[in-house]
Amino acid sequence: MTPRRRRIVLVLGILAGVSLATLLAMRAFQDNVMFFFDPSQVAQGDAPIDKRFRLGGMVRPGTVERPPGSLEMSFVVTDFQRDVPVRYTGVVPDLFRENQGVVAHGRLGRDGIFVADEILAKHDENYMPPEVAEAIKEKHGGVMPVNPDPRGAPRT
Numbered sequence: 001m002t003p004r005r006r007r008i009v010l011v012l013g014i015l016a017g018v019s020l021a022t023l024l025a026m027r028a029f030q031d032n033v034m035f036f037f038d039p040s041q042v043a044q045g046d047a048p049i050d051k052r053f054r055l056g057g058m059v060r061p062g063t064v065e066r067p068p069g070s071l072e073m074s075f076v077v078t079d080f081q082r083d084v085p086v087r088y089t090g091v092v093p094d095l096f097r098e099n100q101g102v103v104a105h106g107r108l109g110r111d112g113i114f115v116a117d118e119i120l121a122k123h124d125e126n127y128m129p130p131e132v133a134e135a136i137k138e139k140h141g142g143v144m145p146v147n148p149d150p151r152g153a154p155r156t
Contacts, residue, residue, distance in 0.1 A: 034052055034053055034054050034105065035053045035054065036053070036054045036055075036056060036103075036131045036135075037053055037054070037055055037056075038055075038056060038057055038079045038132075038135035038136070038139070039055070039057050039077055039078055039079045039081070039082040039083055039084040040079055040081045040082045040135075040139060042055065042082070042084050042108060042114070043082040043084070047108050048108070049107075049108055049109070049110055050107055050108070050109070050110070051107060052105065052106065052107055053105075053106075053107075053108075054103050054104070054105050054131070055077055055084060055086070055103070055104045055106070055108075055114050055116075056077070056101070056102065056103040056104075056131050056132035056135060057077040057078050057079045057084075057101070057102065057132060057135070057136065058077070058078055058079070058080070058099060058100065058101055058102070058132075058136070059075050059076070059077060059078075059096070059097065059098050059099060059100055059102050060075070060076040060077070060078045060083060060098070060099075061098040061099045062098065063075045063076035063098070064097075064098055071089050071090055071091065072087070072088075072089045073087075073088050073089075073092070074086065074087050074088070075088075075098075077102060077104065077114070079135055079136050079139050080136065080139065081139045084108075084112075084114050085112070085113045085114065086104055086106075086113070086114045086115075086116050087113055087114070087115050087116065088104070088106075088115075088116040088117075088119055090117075090118075090119075092119050092121070093119060093120065093121040094121075095121040096119060096121040097121075100121060101121070101132045101133070102119060102120065102121055102132075103119075103120040103131070103132060104116035104118070104119050104120070105117060105118040105119075105120075106118070
């Protein structure tokens with residue numbers, strides 16, 4: 001084999017290796033990307049069925065149900081326009097409660113119930129996940145709804 005052919009084979013081998021590495025990296029990134037949807041987008045059918053995504057909003061007061069002694073629970077996530085029922089099995093964060101911001105990771109079933117495998121709650125009284133705050137403000141003309149009574153309907 002001439003030196004010129006060896007260089008061509010070497011360059012082609014390097015290009016094939018870089019292409020394979022790029023393909024594998026792109027596939028890994030695609031598998032790990034999780035999109036965020038609010039309850040209105042889920043109700044409109046924008047969210048995928050049986051694929052992982054993040055659902056964010058507020059926990060609707062009076063909807064948290066947990067049988068005594070069980071790790072199973074259900075609640076409703078709302079953006080004050082639409083609601084999405086959520087089922088979760090596991091330990092929720094200490095800061096999880098009604099009328100607070102929440103982001104749930106999981107899948108939407110064909111029955112319209114979001115089955116969460118991870119729940120994230122806000123970390124202090126002044127924080128709400130940015131995606132949740134933006135989605136709720138967008139639904140209310142750029143203003144966050146004020147709810148003076150935690151069990152009452154939101155006021156804008």
